[in-house]
Amino acid sequence: QVKLLQSGAALVKPGDSVKMSCKASGYTFTDYIIHWVKQSHGKSLEWIGYINPYSGGTNYNEKFKSKATLTVDKSSSTAYMEFSRLTSEDSAIYYCARGALDYWGQGVMVTVSS
Amino acid sequence: DIVMTQGVLPNPVPSGESASITCRSSKSLVYKDGKTYLNWFLQRPGQSPQLLTYWMSTRASGVSDRFSGSGSGTYFTLKISRVRAEDAGVYYCQQVREYPLTFGSGTKLEIK
Numbered sequence: 001q002v003k004l005l006q007s008g009a010a011l012v013k014p015g016d017s018v019k020m021s022c023k024a025s026g027y028t029f030t031d032y033i034i035h036w037v038k039q040s041h042g043k044s045l046e047w048i049g050y051i052n053p054y055s056g057g058t059n060y061n062e063k064f065k066s067k068a069t070l071t072v073d074k075s076s077s078t079a080y081m082e083f084s085r086l087t088s089e090d091s092a093i094y095y096c097a098r099g100a101l102d103y104w105g106q107g108v109m110v111t112v113s114s
Numbered sequence: 115d116i117v118m119t120q121g122v123l124p125n126p127v128p129s130g131e132s133a134s135i136t137c138r139s140s141k142s143l144v145y146k147d148g149k150t151y152l153n154w155f156l157q158r159p160g161q162s163p164q165l166l167t168y169w170m171s172t173r174a175s176g177v178s179d180r181f182s183g184s185g186s187g188t189y190f191t192l193k194i195s196r197v198r199a200e201d202a203g204v205y206y207c208q209q210v211r212e213y214p215l216t217f218g219s220g221t222k223l224e225i226k
Contacts (some may be wrong), residue, residue: 104162
């Protein structure tokens with residue numbers, strides 16, 4: 001069955017970067033784009049952007065363009081998101097989701113604290 | 115960006131009753147193919163969002179027929195019939211008509 005398995009929680013210092021992963025299984029990885037979504041504590045959802053695993057093409061929300069970098073490794077069916085220059089505002093749960101947003105990963109909790 | 119505005123439910127809703135959740139978009143979500151690009155999700159406590167309906171009224175695979183989506187180009191309703199304890203959580207509408215994709219602020223459903 002389709003699964004998106006995300007990496008574990010991260011505790012990072014302000015100003016640092018964090019790179020999280022999303023490993024896909026149960027379907028052909030290059031057939032669907034991968035979205036990334038942010039959920040701040042107790043708040044709604046924000047779309048960060050997507051990557052096309054086949055072409056490597058990306059589309060970012062302008063709000064996150066200077067913050068997020070999306071990449072993939074086709075050989076391992078894994079998508080990555082790197083978030084840079086972290087501040088307390090970046091503390092959140094980050095989800096990956098497949099193309100039609102029909103399958104989601106379990107989320108990665110990122111805490112930014114000194 | 116398209117702004118999505120969700121209504122509030124008079125909680126809690128008695129088990130077995132119906133509940134209707136509303137959502138409004140700042141721009142029509144009807145595309146030139148005639149489809150309305152509106153998704154509904156349920157996020158249960160501690161879980162990832164789950165897709166309930168897409169194209170405004172098409173249920174996602176495995177979703178109960180107690181969930182039904184309807185609406186126009188800018189005003190949408192998700193009706194939940196015969197609510198059960200497992201329906202509790204936060205419901206989000208999302209427009210996928212254009213990028214950036216945007217979500218509503220969420221509507222909390224509590225069951226009595």
